Amino acid sequence: MCLHLCLCTLHESLTIMIEAKNLTHVYNEGTAMESHAFEDVSFRIGRGEFIGVIGHTGSGKSTLIQHLNGLLKPTGGTVYYDGEDIFKKGYDLRKLRSKVGMVFQYPEYQLFEETVLRDVMFGPMNMGAAEEEAKEAAKRALTLAGVGEEFWEHSPFELSGGQKRRVAIAGVLSMDPEVLVLDEPAAGLDPAGREDILNTVAALGKKKNITILLVSHSMDDVAQYADRIMVLSKGKLVFFDTPEEVFSHVEELEEIGLSAPQITYLMRDLAAAGLPVDVNANTVEEARETILKALGKK
Amino acid sequence: MNIIEAIKLNFDYVNREESDGTETVVHALSDLDLTIEKGSFVCILGHNGSGKSTFARLINGLNLPTEGTILVSGMDTKEEEKLLAIRETAGMVFQNPDNQIIANVVEEDVAFGPENMGVPQAELETRVTKALENVSMTAYRYRSPNRLSGGQKQRVAIAGVMAMKPECIVLDEPTAMLDPTGREDVLKTVHELNRQDGITIVLITHYMEEAVDADRVIVMDHGRVAMDGTPVEIFGRVEELKKLSLSVPVMTELAFELKKAGLSIPEGVLREEELVEAILKNR
Amino acid sequence: MREITLGQYYPADSVLHRLDPRTKLAGTLVFLISLFIAKGFPGYAVATVFLAAVIIMSKVPLSFIVRGLKAIVILLLISVSFNIFLTDGTPIFTLGPLKATREGLNLALFMGVRLIYLVIGSSILTLTTTPNQLTDGLEKSLGFLKKIGVPVHEIAMMMSIALRFIPILTEETDKIMKAQMARGADFESGGIIKKAKAMIPLLVPLFISAFRRAGDLAMAMEARCYHGGEGRTKLRPLHYERRDVIAYIILAVYFVLMIIMK
Numbered sequence: 118m119c120l121h122l123c124l125c126t127l128h129e130s131l132t133i134m135i136e137a138k139n140l141t142h143v144y145n146e147g148t149a150m151e152s153h154a155f156e157d158v159s160f161r162i163g164r165g166e167f168i169g170v171i172g173h174t175g176s177g178k179s180t181l182i183q184h185l186n187g188l189l190k191p192t193g194g195t196v197y198y199d200g201e202d203i204f205k206k207g208y209d210l211r212k213l214r215s216k217v218g219m220v221f222q223y224p225e226y227q228l229f230e231e232t233v234l235r236d237v238m239f240g241p242m243n244m245g246a247a248e249e250e251a252k253e254a255a256k257r258a259l260t261l262a263g264v265g266e267e268f269w270e271h272s273p274f275e276l277s278g279g280q281k282r283r284v285a286i287a288g289v290l291s292m293d294p295e296v297l298v299l300d301e302p303a304a305g306l307d308p309a310g311r312e313d314i315l316n317t318v319a320a321l322g323k324k325k326n327i328t329i330l331l332v333s334h335s336m337d338d339v340a341q342y343a344d345r346i347m348v349l350s351k352g353k354l355v356f357f358d359t360p361e362e363v364f365s366h367v368e369e370l371e372e373i374g375l376s377a378p379q380i381t382y383l384m385r386d387l388a389a390a391g392l393p394v395d396v397n398a399n400t401v402e403e404a405r406e407t408i409l410k411a412l413g414k415k
Numbered sequence: 416m417n418i419i420e421a422i423k424l425n426f427d428y429v430n431r432e433e434s435d436g437t438e439t440v441v442h443a444l445s446d447l448d449l450t451i452e453k454g455s456f457v458c459i460l461g462h463n464g465s466g467k468s469t470f471a472r473l474i475n476g477l478n479l480p481t482e483g484t485i486l487v488s489g490m491d492t493k494e495e496e497k498l499l500a501i502r503e504t505a506g507m508v509f510q511n512p513d514n515q516i517i518a519n520v521v522e523e524d525v526a527f528g529p530e531n532m533g534v535p536q537a538e539l540e541t542r543v544t545k546a547l548e549n550v551s552m553t554a555y556r557y558r559s560p561n562r563l564s565g566g567q568k569q570r571v572a573i574a575g576v577m578a579m580k581p582e583c584i585v586l587d588e589p590t591a592m593l594d595p596t597g598r599e600d601v602l603k604t605v606h607e608l609n610r611q612d613g614i615t616i617v618l619i620t621h622y623m624e625e626a627v628d629a630d631r632v633i634v635m636d637h638g639r640v641a642m643d644g645t646p647v648e649i650f651g652r653v654e655e656l657k658k659l660s661l662s663v664p665v666m667t668e669l670a671f672e673l674k675k676a677g678l679s680i681p682e683g684v685l686r687e688e689e690l691v692e693a694i695l696k697n698r
Numbered sequence: 699m700r701e702i703t704l705g706q707y708y709p710a711d712s713v714l715h716r717l718d719p720r721t722k723l724a725g726t727l728v729f730l731i732s733l734f735i736a737k738g739f740p741g742y743a744v745a746t747v748f749l750a751a752v753i754i755m756s757k758v759p760l761s762f763i764v765r766g767l768k769a770i771v772i773l774l775l776i777s778v779s780f781n782i783f784l785t786d787g788t789p790i791f792t793l794g795p796l797k798a799t800r801e802g803l804n805l806a807l808f809m810g811v812r813l814i815y816l817v818i819g820s821s822i823l824t825l826t827t828t829p830n831q832l833t834d835g836l837e838k839s840l841g842f843l844k845k846i847g848v849p850v851h852e853i854a855m856m857m858s859i860a861l862r863f864i865p866i867l868t869e870e871t872d873k874i875m876k877a878q879m880a881r882g883a884d885f886e887s888g889g890i891i892k893k894a895k896a897m898i899p900l901l902v903p904l905f906i907s908a909f910r911r912a913g914d915l916a917m918a919m920e921a922r923c924y925h926g927g928e929g930r931t932k933l934r935p936l937h938y939e940r941r942d943v944i945a946y947i948i949l950a951v952y953f954v955l956m957i958i959m960k
Binding site for chain 3: 214
């Protein structure tokens with residue numbers, strides 16, 4: 118069911134950036150401790166798409182994303198980037214990692230340089246850029262990530278939590294990636310910090326046409342930004358579709374221990390009470406519009 | 416009766432700039448006056464750097480006030496010989512689940528506090544059993560903490576405090592690093608401890624949804640109390656909260672937007688059922 | 699990653715597993731000393747019987763025990779050949795400039811057996827005792843050192859905390875390594891200097907994280923009324939059981955026997 122859904126909902130006009138084919142990852146294969154991280158996962162992601170990746174701790178989502186830039190090797194199936202098999206012999210994985218940037222959870226813990234600017238230059242320098250070139254790339258990335266120029270010569274360890282995280286994101290952006298994978302980029306921040314980071318990420322996608330994969334626990338966060346949502350449960354790809362389509366399966370989502378955004382529940386209850394609202398609304402903005410319309414106030 | 420009483424509480428720390436050696440004094444708390452009633456469930460909200468974690472550490476005597484006084488059950492944290500009694504009375508749970516579990520077996524970690532207090536062995540056994548029951552972690556008694564999920568680890572940490580038989584538990588962003596399931600479990604646990612065992616709960620968080628069921632919500636800003644009231648009162652003041660870099664629960668925000676658009680919606684809608692009812696009345 | 703068993707503990711339900719760690723520590727010590735007392739064939743015969751009995755009682759598969767010997771193969775080869783060729787006596791054969799002697803061969807044989815028994819003897823201790831029990835046992839058995847100012851409790855507490863944090867830090871190392879590899883870091887290629895330099899992006903964050911954790915933990919311990927070993931009680935204090943008494947008697951008999959055999 119799923120494979121069918123996934124392939125047909127990709128917009129025809131988009132170029133395919135990433136394709137996973139029957140991707141499987143088994144830990145300790147062939148031993149008594151064998152366990153599946155995920156099994157037989159296939160999907161296609163187009164250029165410039167904003168994908169939300171949702172699943173529980175242990176659903177396999179963190180393991181899955183590490184295959185997209187070759188940090189982990191699958192035990193079955195493969196990943197194509199720009200039409201090329203990334204696990205084929207001789208494929209330049211290091212170059213791939215500059216194209217598919219990955220921001221891990223709590224990325225501020227990977228900072229190590231003396232100044233913010235030098236830390237952000239680490240990626241481009243590894244990719245073989247000259248000092249000046251790397252510096253320019255770092256400055257562009259810091260601006261994109263919203264780190265003010267006054268901080269560039271500071272030690273990254275003196276910054277606040279939210280700023281550190283922006284520096285870490287800039288550290289990946291400086292390699293000019295075409296795809297950006299972020300694992301819970303807002304975790305642990307306060308509400309204003311969360312919103313800032315998520316807005317920055319969404320703006321990046323639009324401004325630079327970067328393909329974004331946002332891993333999150335929060336349906337509410339993802340609903341607001343994603344073009345399509347990938348739902349993983351127990352190592353299986355359960356849904357990969359537009360937010361409206363995914364959230365219409367409230368019962369199935371609850372069965373696997375997830376839930377739809379809170380607004381979705383409200384809309385369903387209103388509809389059940391006979392108010393002609395659009396049950397697909399899942400953000401505050403959409404809900405306001407459809408409720409006002411249904412009540413004839415607009 | 417008040418279990419915690421802060422009188423003109425001040426706490427400063429010195430921030431040294433590595434690059435040029437200049438020192439700036441940061442006022443984490445300035446003239447904070449705050450009392451917390453015994454047996455209540457109080458939620459403290461505030462953006463990062465508002466002084467809420469500093470306040471928690473002062474309650475436990477982990478830091479001492481620069482000026483002013485903080486009393487726990489009438490005991491002043493500045494009197495060194497009372498410190499152990501204060502820590503027994505107001506236990507503390509921290510944000511990072513990995514960095515507060517000391518022992519290599521769950522039951523030994525739960526026993527750590529009372530062991531330090533010199534509780535006799537026979538009583539240790541009953542305290543550990545009871546504390547693990549309190550947080551529904553009995554099945555994990557002989558496990559290694561390393562194999563537990565974040566939410567389970569936080570519940571072990573809570574059990575570790577419960578085994579000290581506290582009157583009050585201060586939790587400093589205990590859910591910040593957890594997934595939704597873990598968050599729900601921890602929240603359910605602290606509510607039960609409050610309801611069934613009468614433990615005073617001071618929950619510091621920046622998830623607005625966690626404050627909905629509290630008896631009282633305190634919003635801190637710049638080391639002072641900026642807002643103080645019931646959840647209904649506080650979340651009715653949407654614009655003020657936003658100015659303090661905080662958000663409101665989604666339902667409250669939608670209610671606020673609808674009201675602005677001219678619907679008649681009562682003050683302080685926090686839950687989905689309430690909003691459904693309010694909207695339908697506008698038909 | 700989180701499942702590393704330090705000190706290679708082998709979980710099983712045997713008499714040896716149930717013995718008090720202090721008994722096992724004493725037993726290991728007695729066995730090691732006895733190996734140095736033993737000189738001739740009869741002494742080694744008794745030691746062999748004793749060790750064999752212990753191995754059988756431990757319920758640890760022999761393959762597990764032998765695995766511990768891998769680490770000392772080279773040491774074993776070197777010391778055996780030294781003994782064979784560098785001892786004076788009746789020559790048996792020559793290898794170029796080297797002359798093997800009967801006395802040397804004899805000495806090498808005992809030497810080899812002693813080394814193997816030493817390793818097996820001590821690995822039985824770690825195979826049947828969890829690191830926690832071992833720490834507890836050490837703290838209690840070395841308690842007398844407190845009188846001369848050795849901070850025994852603190853050392854034991856440090857060992858126990860280290861045991862808890864090693865798996866966490868191992869996992870963290872893996873995470874930081876991956877994060878830096880995602881930024882193009884290369885930990886594998888290049889010479890020693892290049893490799894050492896490549897470690898900086900890994901080691902700096904790792905140290906910072908370790909210090910942060912240490913600070914957090916110290917605060918959490920303080921909040922739970924930790925104030926050193928003074929006046930502390932224990933949930934599971936060590937108790938000698940009947941089996942420990944029996945074990946001590948057997949040990950004593952063994953030791954006397956070894957002294958007589960000498």
